[in-house]
Amino acid sequence: MARISVDVDGSRYTDEVEPRMLLVQYLRERLGKVGTVVGCDTGNCGACTVHLGGRSAKSCSVLAVQADGQQVTTVEGLARDGELHPVQAAFHDNHALQCGFCTPGMIMQSLDLLAEQPDPDDDQVREGLEGNLCRCTGYQNIVRAVRDAADRMRPGAGPEAERTAAGAQTPHPRESADSAERTGGRQG
CATH class of the missing domain: 3.10.20.30 (Beta-grasp domain)
Incomplete structure (x- = not known):
């Protein structure tokens, strides 16, 4: 031992x-x-x-x-005080999962990718996640989620991004107006 x-x-x-x-x-x-x-x-x-x-x-x-x-x-x-990390929230909001089996690994690799490349294009996201496999999706929503997370984490992109850059978390997707807009006004 x-x-x-x-x-x-x-x-x-x-x-x-x-x-x-x-x-x-x-x-x-x-x-x-x-x-x-x-x-x-x-x-x-x-x-x-x-x-x-x-x-x-x-x-x-x-x-x-x-x-x-x-x-x-x-x-x-990753979550703090019951609030999702911006990458977790972006995966949720962009429906970047189906069965969810690969999602934890995708999220963790996405964090590493965004630390190295804070504003990746689609090809850079695909290359950065190439060691993580998803059997359910065509990866489009995963790429979209990573790009969305990059926007959320960008310093100066608004009060939520500034809090994130300072180590705080963004509001939960159910609390954001744009989430309600994407879901046709439904909350949760």
Whole structure:
């Protein structure tokens, strides 16, 4: 057994783990972070993508012992005070999911992409997400969601974007007027 200490979604965990335990197994089985999905177990699909030390990583390709001393962020660690992260809200508002299986990994990879390229065009989004697979969609809504998230996160794009740039969250999509407009005035 190996002893690890990891900061996951802002909480510190110290555990004894088998040296061969994968990070995805540790997150799901030990910590209950089931938003991190087990997909292919080969690193091909990207469903298990998390942030490790501030960068996206496929957690089925990383041993838990390799995360020792590092910060891990899962999709569950993005929302603050019940408010969706701008990328989560953009995926919701743009219907960028169908079954939802790939969505956590897509969101985590999108964050990494937007950190590197804050204003990507469609081709850059597609290239930035090429290691994450979706079996249900044609990717158009996913690309649209990432571009929307880029707009929401752009400094100076309005009060919501300024709060986001300062670390606060944008309002939940159900509370925004444009969301109500897109849904024909229905809320929720």
